[in-house]
Amino acid sequence: MLRELTKNKxxxxxxxxxxxxxxxxxxxxxxxxxxxxxxxxxxxxxFASPWMHPLYENFRYFFTSDNWVRVTRNTILLNLLFIFVGTCVNVGLAILFNEIKSMWFKRTAQSLTLLPYFISWIVVGVFAYNLLNYEHGMVSELIAKFGAEKVDWYARPEAWPVLILIIFVWKSVGYNSIIYLATLTGIDHTLYESARIDGATKLQQIRYITIPLLRPTIVVLTLLAIGHIMNSDFGMFYSLVGDSAQLYPTVDVIDTFVFRSLKGSGDMGMSAAANFYQSVLAFVLVYFSNRVARKYESGSALF
Amino acid sequence: MKARSAVHPGQIVLYAVVILMALFCVVPFVIILASSMTRETDILTSGYNIYPKHFDFSAYRYLFQRMDVVLTGYKITGLVTVVGTIASLAISAMLAYPISLRRLKYRNFISGYVLLTLLFNGGMVPWYIICVKYLHLHNNLWALILPSLVNGFNIFLMRNYFSSIPEEMHESAKIDGAGEVRTLWSIVLPLSVPVFASVGLFIALAYWNDWWLGLMLIDKTELQPLQLLLRTIVSNVDYLANSSILATSIDQMVPREGVKMAATIITIGPIIFLYPFLQRYFVKGLMMGAVKG
Structure with a gap:
């Protein structure tokens, strides 16, 4: 060992x-x-702080509050919703892009859909506020124009899973569709030609050639996304929801909860317990999703 | 289009859907831009819009009169982005290169060491305490650079690219008497410009858009990165007036909504401006990464 280390010092x-x-x-x-x-x-x-007596005291505190049920449920359900709808939209857009023959049109449309990926969640938070705020928000104004009652979105927790879903898709669709499109550009074009000769319609070609060819990528990316459910995008939730406590019932996730207990209320025991819970669950999910992804297609997983 | 009988209705639907999707992604940007140039009273009476009814640049004028505040944010974020990107590329390449060499015996151990950081993390609570208590990063400019300097994904992206360079190339350099550092610098680096461009772009974008490090570790307003400064201005427009030493006029009517939008435009301006040039490298890097991980 020493020899190897000195040889390649x-x-x-x-x-x-x-x-x-x-x-x-x-x-x-x-x-x-x-x-x-x-x-x-x-x-x-x-390391020098004393141990808890009993050791699990912080966890008792965390698990006896209602918080852990709410944040766990929100984290899992919201992320599953994002993964499912996101994948459908991303794959759909990639297929549409793939069908477009005009190069400049395709490139322009791609650039425009990728643009939101380049700005920070803070800026997205400003955009959202712009569209949704009660007094001058564009969505509120539009609703008012059609004669309906204005909606105070920041007081309507039930609307937020869908609102965040839309914003999530808005920010990531360009980015993710490129990954699927990368798979599609590798497809052998003679496949489509022979299908056309056999009289397959465009929709049939998509159904029986494009989608089956995309399936491995879809499965792998979905698995990897499931692996990251516990580490949900803190920036997204934090900058969109912020301190609007009224929205917590539906969109408070583990990350934002840990952050608030740490920086806001300074409740170290609670945040440390929630943090431990999150890290362990995250590891289990990442580990198993990668194992499954590797089994499904070797070389696709992290290890 | 209409005159040509060959246009399939499916084609029209296809183009229409793609156009709608592109509009969906761009319209929020247009609204912000338009609102930043709209007369304040228009916003107050009829809300934000996708085009300005009456052009009015008083929001920008107000902002430029207090330019010192914005410039501080710009300086910090600019410095962090430049120093962070260069240092991160250098340090990452210095790890990625050795583990791309088949002749290095313990390369798998080192790869495993990097990989583990992608699989498991201790979470934000211990991370925060380590940064504050042991590394003394609280209210320290280095706090905006050091914690995100090394990222396992970037290292693996680089390693994969480096290992596609035939090792005979290195051998020829060695015969010429070049050391390892020399080989990396004058043989591997020139051949790896695409991966440096793409990874560098990922890193630079992450630094420019970062606010998480500032949120966690910086309390001093004069050390705020641009993104947090924007958040401060949006939640409290008077912050500008209170912390600027340039403007003294107090009676001036503040175009509050306009100023928020103009501040947003100034924050994303450099990215939007550079976007057409950088996008290509970004997409290339994305495809490199899509092949693995």
Whole structure:
């Protein structure tokens, strides 16, 4: 071992900076997860703070509140909704793009749909406020124009799963359809030609050639997305929902809950327990979704 | 179109749907742009719109009179983006290169070390305490750069690209007496411009759009990155007036809604401006990544 290290000293030294950064910002927090079992105070830090008596005290606190049911349910249901609808729209758009013959039209349309991916969730939050706010929001104005009652969206929790879904699709459809389109551009065109000769209509070609060819990509991407359910997009929820407590019943997720208990109420025990719960569930999901993805198509998963 | 009998109705539907989708994605941008140039009273009486009824640039004028505030945000985000992107590319390449070499014995161990960070993370609570208590990043400009400097996905993207370069190329350099660092710099790097362009673009975009690090670790308003500054302005337009040392006029009527929109435009301006040039590399990088992971 020593010989290998001295022989390739330069190569191993090169890896050091990145290894150290991962140690500090990834491995230390992994070890720090034990904070969930500690009676934390900042002056002692994570490792010197005393253990909880009993050890699971923080968890008892977390699991006896109603919060954990709400945030778990919201996290899982919202993400499943996003994955399902998102995949349908992304695949649909990729198929449409694939059918377009005019190159410049295709390229322009693609550029326009990709644009939202380039801006931050903070900016998206401003956009959303612009469209939805009660006084001058465009959606409210449009509704008023048609003579209906204006809606105060920020007081209607039941509308938000759909609103966030629309915004989610808006921001990600361009990006994700490119990935599917990348698969489609690799398709052998003689397949379509022979289908045409056999008298297959355009819809039949899509149904029996395009979609089956896309299926492996769809399955793999869906599996990987399911793996990330627990680490739902904090930025999206935080910048769209923010401090609108009225909306929490339907769109408060684990991430936003942990963040609020940490930075807002400073409830360290609660946030550490919720954080532990999230990390463990996330790991289980990532691990198994990758295992299944690998079985389905080797080389598609992370490991 | 109508004159040509060959146009299939399906084609019309196809184009119509794609056009609608593109509009759906772009219209919010148009609304913001239009509102930023609309007379304030129009917004107050008839709401936001996709075109300005009366052009009015007083929102921008108001913002430019307090330019020092916006410039501070620009400076911080610009600095963070430039330093962060260069440092991140360098450090990532220095790890990705060795693990792309089949002759390196412990490369699988190092890959595993990187991979584990993608599979498991400790979550935001211990991360936050480590950053604040042990690394002293609270209210420190480095807090906006260091935590996201190394990302496993980028490393694997680079490694995959590097390993497609035949190792005989390295051998020829070695015969010429070049060391490992030299080989990376003068043989591998010039051959890997596409992956550096794409990964660099991912990183730069992430730094420019970042606000999570600022939200977690920065409380001082003068260290706020651009995105958080925007959020501050949108939630409290008076912040501009209170923290600017340039403008003194107090009686001026503040076009509140317009200023929020103009601030948004100024925040996304550089991205929109560079978008047509950068988009190509972005899509290329996306396709590289789509092949694996």
């Amino acid at each position: 330069a190569l191993y030294l090169m890896t050091l900076p990145a290894m150290l950064f991962l140690l500090f910002f990834n491995y230390f927090p992994m070890a720090g997860i034990i904070i969930a079992f500690k009676n934390f105070n900042l002056s002692n830090g994570i």
